Amino acid sequence: ELVSYDLINGAILKHKLMSDNLPCHFVSAFGAGFITTVIASPVDVVKTRYMNSPPGQYRSSLNCAFTMMTKEGPTAFYKGFVPSFLRLGSWNVVMFVSFEQLKRAMMMSRNRIEATT
Numbered sequence: 001e002l003v004s005y006d007l008i009n010g011a012i013l014k015h016k017l018m019s020d021n022l023p024c025h026f027v028s029a030f031g032a033g034f035i036t037t038v039i040a041s042p043v044d045v046v047k048t049r050y051m052n053s054p055p056g057q058y059r060s061s062l063n064c065a066f067t068m069m070t071k072e073g074p075t076a077f078y079k080g081f082v083p084s085f086l087r088l089g090s091w092n093v094v095m096f097v098s099f100e101q102l103k104r105a106m107m108m109s110r111n112r113i114e115a116t117t
Contacts, residue, residue, distance in 0.1 A: 004032035029096035033089030042077035
């Protein structure tokens with residue numbers, strides 16, 4: 001999430017698509033949520049399916065993933081993608097927008113203190 005956010009935010013600012021403000025942070029955070037979901041969803045689906053399977057159905061989590069791939073295809077790894085994305089996307093927006101606003105407030109406070117001394 002952090003790397004994705006930094007890369008997206010940096011690219012937006014580098015190409016001057018947006019200025020460093022709330023909409024930029026929102027888009028960067030939402031994009032980071034999407035990337036995180038794309039990467040994490042297959043692992044989460046395999047883990048959930050393996051943990052909820054009856055004993056002996058799969059030999060290991062790798063066997064579970066292989067069975068999913070051969071019987072259901074690659075789309076099986078993205079079941080529940082939309083709810084996961086909405087959860088991670090909204091979490092990233094709250095986290096990164098709050099972080100950026102706190103960072104901005106702290107920098108302004110620091111600048112005021114330095115200006116008075």
